Amino acid sequence: MADFHIQHRLGESRAAVIENFRLVEMHIARDGDGLSAGARLPGRLATKLGTRGIAQAAGEELLVEPWPAGATEGATVTLEVTRAAWRERGRDRLAKARPSNLDPWPAPTLESQLHARGHVLKPGWPADVAGQWEDAFEAAQLGRLPFESGSLVLVPTPAFLAVDVDGHGLALATPALKALARAIRLWGLGGSIVVDLPTADRDQRTQAAEAFDRAMGKLPFERTAINGFGLVQIVRPRPGPSILERAQLDRAGTEAVQLLETALADPGTAPMRLSAPPPAIRWLEARPHLLEELARRTHRDVSLTSGTANVQA
Structure with a gap:
């Protein structure tokens, strides 16, 4: 049994598992991750490829393996996600799913996953946890x-x-x-x-x-x-x-989420302009709901521009 802390940021949630005052596990759920392992939901079978195929569910393409017995292209079946999608160098890998006879069910949250393993939720995101997290994430970025x-x-x-x-x-x-x-x-x-x-x-x-x-x-x-x-x-x-993959292959998401945190902490009252490298700007442009939430929390108009990462009034 270990303790864990949850930090809900604008654009992502973090979970840190602590044993004997030491960070031993890091978990991130980021906006736009898509379907995660453990989710069960209806999906439409799109293309059969031998003993497996491609399906569509919740606006996402999935690799289905095995192809449901007796099912034809266009049929709707319940699928259980066994692997989330992720980014690799040069390509994105589809999520993977298998047919299920069980009722649809949402994917477990970070908190419920860690509770199920017997870990105990502790309040807040203490400074010592934050420091260990930043050091470990920087090490992951460096590989x-x-x-x-x-x-x-x-x-x-x-x-x-x-x-x-x-x-x-x-x-x-x-x-x-x-x-x-x-x-x-x-x-x-x-x-x-x-x-x-x-x-x-x-x-x-x-x-x-x-x-x-x-x-x-x-x-x-x-x-x-x-x-x-x-x-x-x-x-x-x-x-x-x-x-490791998030740190090295989704730098745009990391930069964008950090920029949102910086903007939330900015004490100004005038309209704010978020400046960041083009990949981070594109990440934010694809998620207008995050910018709307930032504007709601800060009571300020928000705009984007490409450049060095900072918040301009």
């Missing part, structure tokens, strides 16, 4: 997580998450894999993870793998043995984008 004797370099690719170990010494494999286990939980890393470890002898590889297994605790995963070249592959469930 670099330091540990005692080196650092992990993490690069998302369409095929897998590539993890390189930066450091020296034959004994680096064990602390590196323990640090990776911490990163997996902290940032919600999933899918296929390929780690390139320093070359080590058989005993060291065995010790490192066993240390990783212990550090993962109850987190679900499968892995290969560490081969003689230092490569190991880890496979985990991937219900949606990780914090």
Whole structure:
């Protein structure tokens, strides 16, 4: 059991899980995320592609696997979302769903998910939580997580998450894999993870793998043995984008949400102009309801312009 804090910002909600005063899990639900894992809803089957196909639900395209037995294109069926959509370098990956015989049901909120795991909601967003969050999110943006004797370099690719170990010494494999286990939980890393470890002898590889297994605790995963070249592959469930992917591949959303927070804190009363790089401006333009809410809360007219991120009166 652990404590968790929720922060509802304009454009996103954050959840921080704390154990022994340390941030161990980060969760983000961002405006425009679309359907999330666990939601059940009616969907129209659009295109059959062998044993799977494409459906439309709530204005979003989904990959349906398997295709419902006996169903034809155009039919409406209940679908359960098993994986949210996310952005990859060069493309966006569709959400994934499967047929369900159960009644439609909304996706669980961040708060309900953490409550279901036995965690206890604590009030507010304390300064120590905020500080740890910002440090960990910055590390995700950089794709670099330091540990005692080196650092992990993490690069998302369409095929897998590539993890390189930066450091020296034959004994680096064990602390590196323990640090990776911490990163997996902290940032919600999933899918296929390929780690390139320093070359080590058989005993060291065995010790490192066993240390990783212990550090993962109850987190679900499968892995290969560490081969003689230092490569190991880890496979985990991937219900949606990780914090690492959000930090590196949705910088526009991150910049836009931060700009909204800055605008909410601005003490002025004159009409405000939000300035940001073009991708962040496009993100905001696609979500006029957020600008309307900002205007309502601040009692100020709001406009947008491209440029350096700031709030102009």
